[in-house]
Amino acid sequence: DVKVTQSSRYLVKRTGEKVFLECVQDMDHENMFWYRQDPGLGLRLIYFSYDVKMKEKGDIPEGYSVSREKKERFSLILESASTNQTSMYLCASSFPGSGPLLFFGSGTQLSVL
Amino acid sequence: AQSVSQHNHHVILSEAASLELGCNYSYGGTVNLFWYVQYPGQHLQLLLKYFSGDPLVKGIKGFEAEFIKSKFSFNLRKPSVQWSDTAEYFCAVIFTGGGNKLTFGTGTQLKVEL
Numbered sequence: 001d002v003k004v005t006q007s008s009r010y011l012v013k014r015t016g017e018k019v020f021l022e023c024v025q026d027m028d029h030e031n032m033f034w035y036r037q038d039p040g041l042g043l044r045l046i047y048f049s050y051d052v053k054m055k056e057k058g059d060i061p062e063g064y065s066v067s068r069e070k071k072e073r074f075s076l077i078l079e080s081a082s083t084n085q086t087s088m089y090l091c092a093s094s095f096p097g098s099g100p101l102l103f104f105g106s107g108t109q110l111s112v113l
Numbered sequence: 114a115q116s117v118s119q120h121n122h123h124v125i126l127s128e129a130a131s132l133e134l135g136c137n138y139s140y141g142g143t144v145n146l147f148w149y150v151q152y153p154g155q156h157l158q159l160l161l162k163y164f165s166g167d168p169l170v171k172g173i174k175g176f177e178a179e180f181i182k183s184k185f186s187f188n189l190r191k192p193s194v195q196w197s198d199t200a201e202y203f204c205a206v207i208f209t210g211g212g213n214k215l216t217f218g219t220g221t222q223l224k225v226e227l
Contacts, residue, residue, distance in 0.1 A: 033214075033215075035217075040122065040219055040220075041219055042119075042203060042217040042218055042219040042220045043203065043205075043215075043217040044217070045214060045215070045216075048214065058214070059216075090156075090157065092157075101159065101162070102159075102215060104156045104157040104158075105156060106155070106156045107156065
């Protein structure tokens with residue numbers, strides 16, 4: 001079974017803090033994605049990566065950055081957290097051979113106070 | 114801009130009722146279509162997918178969806194829902210030239226009452 005692991009299930013941070021959300025997948029997938037999920041808005045793509053050290057902006061990249069130093073790990077960084085970044089963050093991965101099938105982690109609920 | 118619409122935000126049904134959740138997208142080119150489900154407290158799971166071929170697609174747990182190209186729709190159906198189908202359902206689309214980027218609808222919260 002594919003496993004996508006997000007390091008924290010719940011996280012509480014203060015405004016202005018630098019926040020790291022970690023995601024690890026164990027299936028050697030090339031593609032990794034970060035989404036945020038908000039009630040009534042569905043899932044929105046923040047950033048994605050098709051390879052190590054490679055990143056592309058999704059639909060809502062403002063206020064976020066990412067890092068992909070190793071194939072299995074994709075980190076989402078909030079440089080200076082703000083209250084409007086309170087959300088559920090979902091990591092996903094896929095490999096080209098599977099077609100566009102994404103496997104999701106359980107999510108990190110981030111609260112910025 | 115390409116978009117995905119789910120017009121039913123909240124649906125409440127009794128057990129054994131039939132279900133149809135709407136999904137429409139705005140794009141005239143080739144698409145790949147998906148329905149995902151998120152049960153309370155769990156991660157997103159793939160229900161079914163359409164890439165090509167027979168437009169009537171069968172998925173897990175008795176769900177099916179029909180791709181109607183002329184209507185830009187991919188509605189999800191189930192003849193008889195169960196209490197355990199209570200979940201949030203997301204339609205998602207990959208648009209041609211979009212790589213593996215999934216664009217999601219806003220989701221439909223389904224509650225099935227006993």
